[in-house]
Amino acid sequence: MSRAAHICVPPVTGVIFDIHSTLIDQGNASHWLDAALLRSPTPLAADERAALESFLDLIWEGARISDPESTRDLSFAAHERVFHELLAAGPGIDPVLGAALYGVMLDVWHAYEDTVPTLEALQELGVKVCLLSNAGVPIRTVLDREGLTPLINGVVLSCEVGLVKPDIRIFQTALDAIACPANEALMVGDSGRDDSGGTALGIRTLILPRTNGPVHGLGAVVSLVRPCH
Secondary structure, three states: OOHHHHOOOOOOOEEEEOOEOOOEEOOOHHHHHHHHHHHOOOOOOHHHHHHHHHHHHOHHHHHHHHOOOOHHHHOHHHHHHHHHHHHHHOOOOOHHHHHHHHHHHHHHOEEOOOHHHHHHHHHHOOOEEEEEEOOOOOHHHHHHHOOOHHHOOEEEEHHHHOOOOOOHHHHHHHHHHOOOOHHHEEEEEOOOOOOOHHHHHOOEEEEOOOOOOOOOOOHHHHHHHOOOO
16 A cells, blocks of 8 residues: 555544535426415416526526625525516516515425434544524524524524625634634535635535435535544
8 A cells, every 4th residue: 555545634623614505405397386376376487487486596696696795695685686686577477476586495494314314423433513604584583493503503694694695704704603714624615616715714615516305415525534544
């Protein structure tokens, strides 16, 4: 065996997770629309419904284009405003239905099936966990509902600290929240642009693009943090 095979990088003692599309699935667009229609019944032809579902499924990808600086994630009001601007520029639906869609949005956000097992495994390994999110919504309510809050050591939200990823300062804030050196941290997210900002600090980074389905592949994180022998 070569000498290089025995070289071990510093252990991972802290993991920083993005939230949306990393630990929390935004849900099925059809279920989201159904929930909104229960609150605000609105006639929709089959083709209108299909077009709206397709739009809603990718609405936050669209936000990255229309709002590249993520100003929507600095306040609840800005987030809601950008949402309605996207709807107006896209399918142009009845504003009452648009309000209903926004009102039930977080109701259909749920943790991936491998989220809690992954966080529990990290807890058992003694690895600290911080959640770091560009979030302009009351995401803490989702964390509580999904049982994630007891499994984490810190939460850093853009709307609370006035910074958005990929700003290097918000990554430093996350490191400070769990007292973890950059070279012992692992960042896990779904966006190559937003979630790689910490590499300038020396944070190792794993990108898991959004998946369609109940499992997101978070088991890979546990494999990466186990100490080498």
